[in-house]
Ligand SMILES: Nc1ncnc2c1ncn2[C@@H]1O[C@H](COP(=O)(O)OP(=O)(O)OP(=O)(O)O)[C@@H](O)[C@H]1O
């Protein structure tokens with residue numbers, strides 16, 4: 001295996017607070033790496049540095065061997081790093097298929113064409129991309145449903161589908177099961193595992209549910225106060241005394 005993404009001495013300071021403290025993280029091609037840690041440990045900050053929504057204070061981030069710190073967020077997406085956002089990227093009054101079409105169209109052409117929704121059959125590539133995206137997240141049968149009318153779990157699946165429209169090789173997911181019922185959580189976890197296997201995706205997952213994390217991850221990295229304090233396969237990380245310590249009073253491992 002070789003690294004698809006590496007951070008090298010990555011630092012992010014917010015005023016006097018060091019949210020990311022010299023992080024050297026390596027994500028291998030094809031793996032599902034979970035990033036865990038107590039509230040405020042710096043998980044979302046690390047994800048936002050990778051997507052370039054945040055500027056680093058120090059250090060480097062390399063994707064497929066090349067530094068990406070000088071790129072804009074949309075250029076990072078074009079390189080192949082996708083992020084599943086929470087419901088903000090859905091157009092509630094459009095159907096599932098229309099939402100998927102817009103995402104596919106954006107990925108295909110890099111910009112919108114306003115007459116697209118009325119002429120979609122003349123865009124076979126986009127249509128193909130749309131259907132394969134809806135299949136990947138299991139929403140093909142609901143394609144005519146208005147997005148706002150989807151159950152919460154399906155909205156989150158549509159979000160994941162929208163992130164897949166740009167055909168990323170690395171997918172970043174920040175708490176994809178937050179707010180879900182146990183059944184929706186179970187289905188989403190299965191979806192994430194299927195995506196990794198069927199689409200040969202590399203996944204960086206931030207997830208609070210330890211049962212999920214320990215069951216689906218190939219590897220786990222533990223952040224505490226901005227630093228990685230442990231890293232390895234689930235069984236190794238679970239028994240690590242420094243991890244137990246970091247979680248004292250927090251989430252039970
Ligand atoms: N834009 C910002 N400005 C100032 N401080 C910030 C900003 N974003 C995050 N922080 C601080 O940086 C630290 C890390 O926050 P971050 O959101 O990355 O943690 P997290 O691990 O994602 O936490 P959670 O599990 O609660 O989502 C926290 O102390 C937070 O208050």
Ligand SMILES: [Mg+2]
Nearest residue numbers: 043044045174
């Ligand atoms: Mg967070």
